[in-house]
Amino acid sequence: MNVPLGSGSIDVSLPDCDVAVAEPSGGEVVDVRAAAQRALEEPLGPPLAERIDASDDVAIVVTDLTREAPDDVLLDVLLERLADLGVAREQVTVVVGLGLHRPMTDAELEAMLGPHADLAVNHDPESVVELGRVDGVPVEIGTPVANADAVLSTGVVEPHQYAGFSGGAKTVVIGAGSESLIRHTHGPETLARERVRLGRLEGNPFRELLDEAGDLVGIDFSLNLAHGPTGVLGIRAGDGRRIVRELATVARDARSVPVEREYDAVVCGVGAPKDANLYQATRGATYVALGDRNPLREGGKLVVPAALPEGAGEGTGERRFYRRLRETDDAQSLYRELREGYEPGAQRAFIVARVLREHEIVVTNSEAPDVVDACLMRAEPDVRDAVEPGSDVLLVPDALNTLLVERR
Helix, strand or coil: CEEEECCEEEECCCCCCEEEECCCCCCCCCCHHHHHHHHHHCCECCCHHHCCCCCCCEEEEEECCCCCCCHHHHHHHHHHHHHHCCCCHHHEEEEEECCCCCCCCHHHHHHHHHHHHHHEEECCCCCEEEEEEECCEEEEEEHHHHCCCEEEEEEECCEECCCEECCCCHHHHCCCECHHHHHHHCCHHHHCCCCCCCCCCCCCHHHHHHHHHHHHHCCCEEEEEEEECCEEEEEEEECHHHHHHHHHHHHHHHHEEEECCCEEEEEECCCCCHHHCHHHHCHHHHHHHCCCCCCEEEEEEEEEECCCCCCCCCCHHHHHHHHHHHCCCCHHHHHHHHCCCCCCCCHHHHHHHHHHCCCEEEEECCCCHHHHHCCCCEEECCHHHHCCCCCEEEEECCHHHCEEEECC
């Protein structure tokens, strides 16, 4: 069975084990351009024409390279519609929503945005404007967004460890925001709450905070997509809350796989762009262990093939993640320490420590085994080296696009 590794794949063969495969149905793929154009014609809420004046300076916040999205096509469709409404190309700034990830290079911007890369600027979390407060916390947004007359966004609605599903306001308030909101939403008090979990929207305080912050920013219009293992499954435009609800249903239907028993090990496929660094690649393990249905028996292990060409990661958040894991002796101590608080970015160390208290994480096939070994995880050359003969194994080829759920 093939499992992704970087931009390619590896063959996982475990002949001495009992192997089951968790593959979601995948859903029906749509043509991205046609579906985006149709979404603009049939928006959820007021159409773009009612939200934009021809004289407006427009900021469009897009995801960075850690999200797999055809932003070049989405941006192309939005710019065409803006031109139809009298908004010149020179009035548009494309802001790459980095959050605390590293800035994208010129070459990466060109690869991601194609002919529209010249409009793009990397978000600078040090250059922000406070727009108000949510839950007593300043909502600060990047200057190009704060100064715009109209704010648009693209995004991906996919399972998210904290927000339930990503997309909607999250692209703007986290991607183009400051440490203040990230620190609060990603802090231990928020993340330890029961309803903050993968795949849950209703009553999720993390998601509610993002949406309230989005109201303060004044996000005028969004264009989001949902994708599954087979490609893009649907695109919606308009009001962020409604978009996320509709596309989460599309994604959930296409990604859910019922799990009926427990396993000794789960192989969690990740692949590019998420396996570029350890910070992102560990999502494969935490999505499985902290989802609706943990398929591991007590003491079971999570095996993550990941290329890791960037090691732990190069952004501010990634460096904080690496430092926290590297400077501790055991997961239980780290978890207790981080429950008292941590800086933005270290929330991934908190979540990883939460999983490591119960399960070993083994990262295989990487270019940075020393980094893995330094972070309370174990590095092995190949999946076969990580799994004992005779194990019951669940293979999840696309762990970030698969929701393991209880059999109803």
